[in-house]
Amino acid sequence: MKKKRINWAQFLSLPALILFGVFFVYPLLKGIGMSMTNWDGMGEAKFVGLKNFVDFFSDERAMHDIKTTLIFAIGSAVLLNLVGLGYAFLMNSKFRGKSIARVIIYLPAIISPLIMGYIWYFLLQPGRGFLYHAFSQLGLPDPIGNWMSSYPSALAVLVLVNVWQFAGMTMIIYLAGLQSISSDVLEAALIDGASPWQRFAHVTLPLLMPAIRINVVTNIIGSLSVFDVIMSLTEGGPGYSTESLSIYIMRMCYGSRTGYSTAVAMILFLIILIPVLISMRLTRAKD
Numbered sequence: 001m002k003k004k005r006i007n008w009a010q011f012l013s014l015p016a017l018i019l020f021g022v023f024f025v026y027p028l029l030k031g032i033g034m035s036m037t038n039w040d041g042m043g044e045a046k047f048v049g050l051k052n053f054v055d056f057f058s059d060e061r062a063m064h065d066i067k068t069t070l071i072f073a074i075g076s077a078v079l080l081n082l083v084g085l086g087y088a089f090l091m092n093s094k095f096r097g098k099s100i101a102r103v104i105i106y107l108p109a110i111i112s113p114l115i116m117g118y119i120w121y122f123l124l125q126p127g128r129g130f131l132y133h134a135f136s137q138l139g140l141p142d143p144i145g146n147w148m149s150s151y152p153s154a155l156a157v158l159v160l161v162n163v164w165q166f167a168g169m170t171m172i173i174y175l176a177g178l179q180s181i182s183s184d185v186l187e188a189a190l191i192d193g194a195s196p197w198q199r200f201a202h203v204t205l206p207l208l209m210p211a212i213r214i215n216v217v218t219n220i221i222g223s224l225s226v227f228d229v230i231m232s233l234t235e236g237g238p239g240y241s242t243e244s245l246s247i248y249i250m251r252m253c254y255g256s257r258t259g260y261s262t263a264v265a266m267i268l269f270l271i272i273l274i275p276v277l278i279s280m281r282l283t284r285a286k287d
Contacts, residue, residue, distance in 0.1 A: 028269075035263035040256040052263035061240055062264070065248045066271070068155065072244065073223035075159040080219045081212070083163055084170025091171065092178045102175075106168035113165065117232025120161050124233075151241040154234055158242060162229050166222070170215050177211030178204070213283040217276050224272045245271070 035052055039045035056062050091102050108116060123130045126146040135142055147153040181204060189199045227246040230236060236243030243251075245268045252261035 031262050031266060034259055035266050037259040039259040039262075041253070041258035042256070045259065048259070052260045053267070055260065056264055056267060061243075062245075062248060064240070065243050065245050068242055069224060069226070069244045069246075069271075071155060072159055072162075072226055073220060075155075076162050076223040076226075077216065077219040079159065079163045080167055080170045080223075081215055083167040084215065085174050087167060087171035088174035088178055091175055102171075105171060108165040109169040111165070113162075113228035114232050116165050117161065117229040121233050124157065148234060148238055151238070154238065154242050158230055158233060161233065162223070162226070165229075166219075170219065173211050173215050174208065177208045181207045209283055213280060216279045216283065220275050220279065221272055224275075225268070 034045070036047055036049055037045035038048045038051075087105055091098060091105075121129075124144060124147065126132070126144075126148055131144060132142050147157050185203055185207070186199060189203050194202070225246055226244050227250070230242055230244050230247060234242045236247050245264065249261045249264050249268065252264060
């Protein structure tokens with residue numbers, strides 16, 4: 001009887017396994033094969049072995065794009081979790097207009113990142129943006145200046161815009177985690193004489209670990225594969241200084257280097273996979 005139940009469960013899992021194979025395993029294997037060719041997207045593909053990977057790691061532009069992508073991802077992931085957690089604690093307290101505040105904070109997350117990037121470019125465009133003209137009309141100096149003139153300032157603006165847009169999504173997950181914590185546990189810690197910081201560090205934070213895991217993983221994946229906000233705000237400029245690996249892949253593909261761009265996509269897949277596995281391992285250990 002037990003054996004029949006196991007076979008029936010395996011049978012029910014077949015549709016999910018088939019979909020996983022068709023939409024993930026097959027494209028992955030196809031991509032690995034394509035990454036070892038010099039295919040230009042039109043003609044015949046010729047096997048070149050690991051040449052595409054060697055060319056990638058010898059390309060200074062590609063190495064700079066890895067640096068930009070990692071800095072953007074680390075800055076965004078850290079700030080998204082800190083700001084989202086702060087928002088969640090604020091929204092978990094009692095005050096008038098809390099529902100409206102939640103909607104306002106979450107609203108940017110439902111807008112396309114490409115459109116959001118163009119909105120911020122309209123506001124922040126050096127010398128011509130809305131804020132520049134608004135401060136000029138008030139007789140005040142431009143508080144932002146030409147932020148696109150240097151790599152650090154352009155990258156900082158990209159990170160802040162990304163955090164402003166998606167902090168609400170992080171907040172929702174943390175808020176759900178906070179509201180799932182029993183008030184009895186917090187009251188017991190209070191009766192035992194725990195300070196606010198001790199209650200947070202030893203009660204709230206450990207019980208938030210499932211929410212932390214979800215947010216860390218999703219933020220890492222989203223930040224490392226960033227494309228839209230950079231294309232709309234800087235287009236990878238000045239020069240190629242703020243170009244991410246996703247944009248690099250797109251430009252190589254449209255530059256008739258499809259095999260090479262597929263190899264870079266495989267590298268980006270590994271760059272995303274490694275920190276995700278590490279973060280899941282660490283948070284599972286905390287559980």
